Amino acid sequence: MTPSERLDATFTALADPTRRAILARLMQGEASVMELAEPFAMSQPAISKHLKMLERAGLISRGRDAQRRPCRIEGEALAQVTGWLEDYRKVWEGNFKLLDTLLAELQANQGKA
Amino acid sequence: MTPSERLDATFTALADPTRRAILARLMQGEASVMELAEPFAMSQPAISKHLKMLERAGLISRGRDAQRRPCRIEGEALAQVTGWLEDYRKVWEGNFKLLDTLLAELQANQGKA
DNA sequence: TTTGTCTATAACAATGTGGTTATGAAGGAT
DNA sequence: ATCCTTCATAACCACATTGTTATAGACAAA
Numbered sequence: 057m058t059p060s061e062r063l064d065a066t067f068t069a070l071a072d073p074t075r076r077a078i079l080a081r082l083m084q085g086e087a088s089v090m091e092l093a094e095p096f097a098m099s100q101p102a103i104s105k106h107l108k109m110l111e112r113a114g115l116i117s118r119g120r121d122a123q124r125r126p127c128r129i130e131g132e133a134l135a136q137v138t139g140w141l142e143d144y145r146k147v148w149e150g151n152f153k154l155l156d157t158l159l160a161e162l163q164a165n166q167g168k169a
Numbered sequence: 170m171t172p173s174e175r176l177d178a179t180f181t182a183l184a185d186p187t188r189r190a191i192l193a194r195l196m197q198g199e200a201s202v203m204e205l206a207e208p209f210a211m212s213q214p215a216i217s218k219h220l221k222m223l224e225r226a227g228l229i230s231r232g233r234d235a236q237r238r239p240c241r242i243e244g245e246a247l248a249q250v251t252g253w254l255e256d257y258r259k260v261w262e263g264n265f266k267l268l269d270t271l272l273a274e275l276q277a278n279q280g281k282a
Numbered sequence: 283t284t285t286g287t288c289t290a291t292a293a294c295a296a297t298g299t300g301g302t303t304a305t306g307a308a309g310g311a312t
Numbered sequence: 313a314t315c316c317t318t319c320a321t322a323a324c325c326a327c328a329t330t331g332t333t334a335t336a337g338a339c340a341a342a
Contacts, residue, residue: 060186067184072300083260089319102301103200104320109299123309123318131261138258141251147196148244186328202289215331217290222329236288236339 059076066137074098075106079129082116085169088124175227179250187211189218192242195229201237239280 057065069075078092093103107127110116114133116126170178182188191205206216220240223229227246231238 057290060189062182063189064186067180068299071177071180071184073177074300076173076176079257083257083264087273090317098300099302100319101321105300108320125319129261131258131265132256134254135259136253138254141254142248144192144196144247145251148242148247151196152244183330187330203287211330212332213289214291214333218330221290238289 063137065113066115066133067108068152069109069115071074072106072109074103075110078103078106078110078127079115082127082129086119086126086128088121090124092093092127114125175246176250176253178222178226179228179246182222182228183221183250183264185219187216188223191216191223192228193244195240199232199239199241201239203237204238221253260267 064076070079073126074096077095081087081092081095089100089103089107092107093100096103107116107118110127116127117130118127120126183192187209190208194200194205194208202213202216202220205220206213209216220229220231223240224231227243229240229241230243233239
């Protein structure tokens with residue numbers, strides 16, 4: 057998977073409220089599929105599909121405990137996408153600073169005129 | 170639009186490589202639709218649709234200059250989604266610290282035993 | 283006014299997403 | 313052995329996404 061494809065998968069995974077809620081739940085610690093499904097008015101296969109997308113994006117990983125497949129968050133994918141956004145934010149804030157400087161100079165010149 | 174719907178729209182918008190490339194281009198400054206379309210092997214209506222999704226997510230806004238509709242980045246939506254991810258990252262790193270503490274304690278106890 | 287440029291929209295096709303029910307496989311528990 | 317729980321997969325449906333071509337609107341230029 058290329059970096060771009062990984063971003064595709066991660067952003068796609070984060071674009072659904074059910075999946076974000078699942079991630080929020082997993083922040084508190086591991087959980088089985090049934091445990092994750094419980095709060096939602098949704099069938100178990102629907103949750104399994106959501107988990108598959110989260111796993112494909114590298115946002116979660118799954119273990120084995122008898123019949124259960126406990127899910128846990130993987131921080132790396134989250135860190136990568138945060139990093140990507142941070143880069144943009146930095147450039148953007150840089151632009152703002154540039155604009156601020158420009159406006160300050162403009163105002164200074166007006167004062168002089 | 171609820172905060173959750175805004176996150177849906179923003180993550181969906183960011184989940185496409187063409188749209189991310191458009192944002193990258195707009196980091197350098199305003200650009201018209203034709204200018205944005207130029208680097209892509211894609212029709213102008215396709216680009217217009219991408220711009221519509223970016224606009225719906227609040228990631229860009231558009232002005233008017235004769236026939237042209239110059240696009241520019243809106244930092245706020247980017248800041249919001251970055252904030253959301255940061256919250257998660259913090260909790261996640263918090264968990265890591267917790268784990269580190271746990272491991273340190275465990276090792277200390279082993280030393281004592 | 284006619285022409286040309288920039289952009290949006292409509293109509294369409296292919297594919298992806300998000301849900302369902304039905305069913306099967308893995309693995310305790312009785 | 314049999315049953316129950318957990319989970320995944322297949323088949324299906326409705327709708328969204330992503331591209332296409334064709335066309336129309338707004339506006340400048342001739």
